[in-house]
Amino acid sequence: MTRPLLQLTTLLLATACAAGVTAQDEALDCVINPNSTVELGSHQDGVLEAVLARRGDIVTRGQALAVLDSEMEAMNAELARVRAESDTALRSSQVQAGYRDREWKRLESLRDNQSVSASLYEEADIEHQLARLAVETAKLERSIAQAEYDRARAQLTRRTIKSPVDGIVVDVVMSPGEYVHEQSTLMRLAATDPLFVEVYVPVASYGRITKGDRAIVRPEAPIGGEYRAEVTVVDQVFDAASRTFGIRLELPNQDFALPGGVRCTVEFSDGLETAASVPQ
Template sequence: MISGLRDAIYLRLRLWFRRGRGELSVRVAALVLGVACSLYGAGAIAQPDGLACLVDASARVKVGAAVTGLMAEVMVDRGDLVRAGQLVARLDSELEAAQVALMLAKSQNDAAVLTARNQLEFTSRKVERLRPLIASKAVTEAVYDEARTDMSGAQARLKDAERSLEQAGLELRRSEAQLRQREVRSPIDGVVTERLLSSGEYRYEQAPIMTIARIDPLYVETYAPIELIGRVRVGSRAAIEIEAPVGGSYTATVTVVDSVIDAASGTFGVRLSMPNPDRTVSAGLRCRLRFESAEARSELDADTAVKR
């Protein structure tokens, strides 16, 4: 009972310290962590029932928005499952929607282009009719030059109208992007763990709207004894036993092996990924693990026998 509590305190302090959380200063946190490491190193690492571990969410995202504004709607609440890309909240967007409608109308208004194109066709035909007459001196050079000038002006007006229509299309895309910024979508598949704002509240800059945790897969965090350096590798598998009263046996795969050893406890961090497609395992549970690698198991058993 005491050793299990000690393991849990140690793991949570290590994870908390690595994430930089808490209100204590770094010196106080380091002192607390050092005491925990001393207690942990006194006999909690190598036990017959495996290494102490902690099940954690594989990601926690504080979801915000690209802009500030009044919250129009929050579609989810704590405990709701969400999918990546799902609309979870929306800021007031009446002004942006009106701007999109305006720019859409402008981008579809091609009357100026049609008028300029007809004018160019007319002046082009006039120049073609005058070209043979200029050779026979039936018309003066001034009349012909005037017709060609009118045709050049029509060409310029057509290009300007087409450019304006293209610019209206680009402005429509910008307005649509600004409208999308008023929508908040989940970046991951997961479960809502906190709802921090509701409809009618104002979202200020950097203020999160909710927290979403990814629980498939789950991460299993543990600290292995230095004797397992080189024996526990990325890709190694481990059997996970969730502690009572929840219980349950699972298999996880090593995804991260720390390259820096904690000198105070003689351990190094290991992270494993554990599939949780049915979401039957909750984040935050304590567990024990044993590596399935024969080499790692034999080293852990030998270390256990020595410490006995």
């Protein structure tokens, strides 16, 4: 939670907590926040070619949001592809190795009949071994070419900037034509599924609320409605000044219908198990 939202939440809850009520006595004030905010940057430097999302758009993890100029990277990838797919050097070395193998076998049979000198045979034997090594070298070079092609494709892919989260585009900071570097922020995203409900509970309620407990969250107007949320965090450090401790609940928001940054009330009740009318 950002500092302004934390201060707002603390201020909202201070009055209720000062009255000495417990969480089971009545609804408590809370704030619904995104589970995280992301300042989207880039792996690489370059000129921004296109922005593919606008403020307010719903985006999914892995969705392309912006593209950097990638003409040079595309050319490098194509060159690497041609090298990786070429087997000319390998076939040439295999042909040479086949010839040297036949020549070596011919001279070996002649050596048995003492029809060829030892030096000529040794020369053929060395050429035979070198030809076999040339085949292995060609295979290795082709594997290296494939690896270089994979690297070139990865570098090209990194020119497309993708969303790391499911959420909402809060703000688009940069426009096409601007230069992007490693410190640049292209846009800001808010991950809103699930939402985090932050509430400060009187110390008197400590031990009565545990992880996995359910609660009813009621966003303020004009959002309205009632929603189930589950306790995921119970702070182990209290705030001595307000005599409260923090609790976080997770609120499913798969359809992104609920916005973040909304005030709400939350009610911890033993009757949640039978509250069938409360929407999920």
